[in-house]
Amino acid sequence: MSAPARPPPTVPSVLLPELLGFIPQFLLDDIINIANDEAKQIVDAMEQFLQRWADARAEKAAEWDPTQEIEQGLVSFQTLLESHVDIAFDFFEAWSMRNIFAIDANLPIVAPHQAGLDLEQPPEKEQELLAEIDELRRKVHAQRKLKRLYTRAVHRSGRDLEHARARLERLSFLTAPQMQALLSLPNEFLSMFDAIASLPPLDPSSAVLDPGAAPEPGKRPWETSKTGYLNWAVEQLMQRAKEKAKNEPGGSAFGEGSSAVSAAAAAAYDVGSAQDVKALLEQIGGERSLPDSSSRDEAERMDTN
Numbered sequence: 001m002s003a004p005a006r007p008p009p010t011v012p013s014v015l016l017p018e019l020l021g022f023i024p025q026f027l028l029d030d031i032i033n034i035a036n037d038e039a040k041q042i043v044d045a046m047e048q049f050l051q052r053w054a055d056a057r058a059e060k061a062a063e064w065d066p067t068q069e070i071e072q073g074l075v076s077f078q079t080l081l082e083s084h085v086d087i088a089f090d091f092f093e094a095w096s097m098r099n100i101f102a103i104d105a106n107l108p109i110v111a112p113h114q115a116g117l118d119l120e121q122p123p124e125k126e127q128e129l130l131a132e133i134d135e136l137r138r139k140v141h142a143q144r145k146l147k148r149l150y151t152r153a154v155h156r157s158g159r160d161l162e163h164a165r166a167r168l169e170r171l172s173f174l175t176a177p178q179m180q181a182l183l184s185l186p187n188e189f190l191s192m193f194d195a196i197a198s199l200p201p202l203d204p205s206s207a208v209l210d211p212g213a214a215p216e217p218g219k220r221p222w223e224t225s226k227t228g229y230l231n232w233a234v235e236q237l238m239q240r241a242k243e244k245a246k247n248e249p250g251g252s253a254f255g256e257g258s259s260a261v262s263a264a265a266a267a268a269y270d271v272g273s274a275q276d277v278k279a280l281l282e283q284i285g286g287e288r289s290l291p292d293s294s295s296r297d298e299a300e301r302m303d304t305n
Helices: 013-020 024-060 067-100 123-170 177-197 226-247 252-256 260-271 274-286 293-304
Strands: none
Touching: 013 024, 024 067
């Protein structure tokens, strides 16, 4: 006994929806559902017919109750009908998939979306096309990312523009006519600075202390500077000379200032001799800082006297 012939190769089932425009299995399912609905309607119609027949027979035989027999008969009829429908349509579905919706693989069939395409390309060409597609996808992704960055930058620039306009509005008072007078002030300040900078430097040693000027806070006159000490020492010597001239005969004239030159000469000789004055000048010329503690003690003692 020879083996049954094998069916010829067919197109894969995944390509059938592209060729037909619908899914064959869904069509067969819809047909089977319609058949099952019709079987249900047949059972309902049979139930109504048996109910009328039982009512007519019950009028003749009042003791007969057909309810249980009708229910059992309807259940058996429905089971038998559904069983035959399932078997018949299972065969119909299998026969349709093998005959109606089976397309020979050797048929020159072209799918609608492949019409006009050259499918005889080498594998290398296909790889180049796939690489080109990947490159285009990468560029599209980069353009989308760049668009998002530009959109974000536009929003940020809009916010910065609003803030700048708000700051400009707050500083708008600088454009008032009254503020234009301030433009000439920098030039005047620069001129004054140049004039002060051109003055010669001040030598502290040559500065003369004003006798009527008040000493610095917290310092006595001989503690301020060398000039202050000299002025204070000269003043003390003059006071001592005046007091000594008043105590001597004829000293009232010195106090009243009748003969200022004679009184000054007499007071100068009474203060000290020429050697004392020379020693005093040498001592004063050799000092370059404030008097030490001994000089300050002597000055305080002289002030007390």
